[in-house]
Amino acid sequence: MRLFDILSVLYEPVNSLDNHEHLLSYVQPKLNEDGTCPILKEAGDEYDLRQYADSPEQYENLLDLVTRLNRLVRWIHLKTDVMWFGIYLSHGNKLVKYVYNGEMSKAEFPIAPEYLDKSINTRVIMEKQHYYIPDVTKHDGPYYRCDAKVKSELCCPIFDPEGDVIGIFDCEDYRENFFDEKIDFIRTKVKKAIEIFLEDHPYITYMGYSHFNPDAYNPTA
Template identity: 35%
Template sequence: MISAYLSHSNLSISESTVAGQLAELDAYIESYTPDAIWSYQIPELGEGGSCSLFGHLQEAPFLLAQYVSQNSDSEHNLSRLQAIAEYVKTATGVDWFGIYQAREADGLQQLLKLAYYGAPSRPLFPITDAFAATSNNIQTFLSEKARVINNIPDYVANGGEYYTCDPKVQAEVCLPLLDAQGRCLGIIDAEAFEKECFDEYKLAVLVAACLRAIEYLPR
């Protein structure tokens, strides 16, 4: 399982380190049951919806129940996904983390944010080639490969396109959520306010999060 994930996502890190983090994560999930989050604040979007206006929040919260059936199974799954998010926070100290699932939303396929911690951020990312031009989330989903950017200012200075939500973010990792057949069903996104944040240990934590999160995506 670990080897197949690392190969598919094009990551070169220690399988044993990932296995250790997976055991730690499983113990954490067993010991901690947070509430599922069914609504959250989101930023106002810029012109054309292409860019969040950081620091300006919409008055009405985003209602996840408009996109995911609110039942006991979903309650259980979202609770577990929130526990995974909290474990990532505890284990890595990164400043933002989110778990997204590809779902039909508002008439098109989008990445829907199911669980997260950190500053408010946009809830939906359209899965389109146009949006992939700047969004690491969409590039990761479409390519099914990891994207690790440990120095965003250098990346942009060298011609890389980058979707900015929080200008304090200096490093970002996006990883695919792959099922047992190798299909990509979503992504995770981790962000840090310091450059060169994502070492092998933190990447191993994030891979462990992917290996468990895929089991709790709501139907």
């Protein structure tokens, strides 16, 4: 698949007659006392993305953003058969899940050194490089298990035009080595398409790239 095909999904016009407001919130599972996600999930509270829009204009920008990104994650599922795909943006000292396709999962991940050995999402955004686990049963490094069915995971950073990290996307599957034949497509073309789309999207430019740069809140020691 070409980069053009992915961008076409993102830039296809949004029908103004359709109601997409349901995409601005989602249910996350009840969390354990330490904030981790239990293997056996029960529906918990509703996480509302409207808290990240501080004006009517930014609300419309947010709605457009999640509508288009949601379209993308569903398209990726159809094209690759991946079981779970989510896109996160950083806000201060946390990663926030904006869109996803698959089973419910927690909405936020902390961005702090003490979580480097606990969360692949935290490690990817702080180390600014992708992380691939072909088989989680043979993995010795940091891994956040939220679903016992997951057998492989690929997580990639998202960069702004200046080369600063502003978020991540994470994908998981129930089959070992699932991404072996797909890693080039996801790590290069999908990643590039997301970065191109976010580069000039008004939701991002309204707040400025630095707002999403965790280094401003977590400077290197």
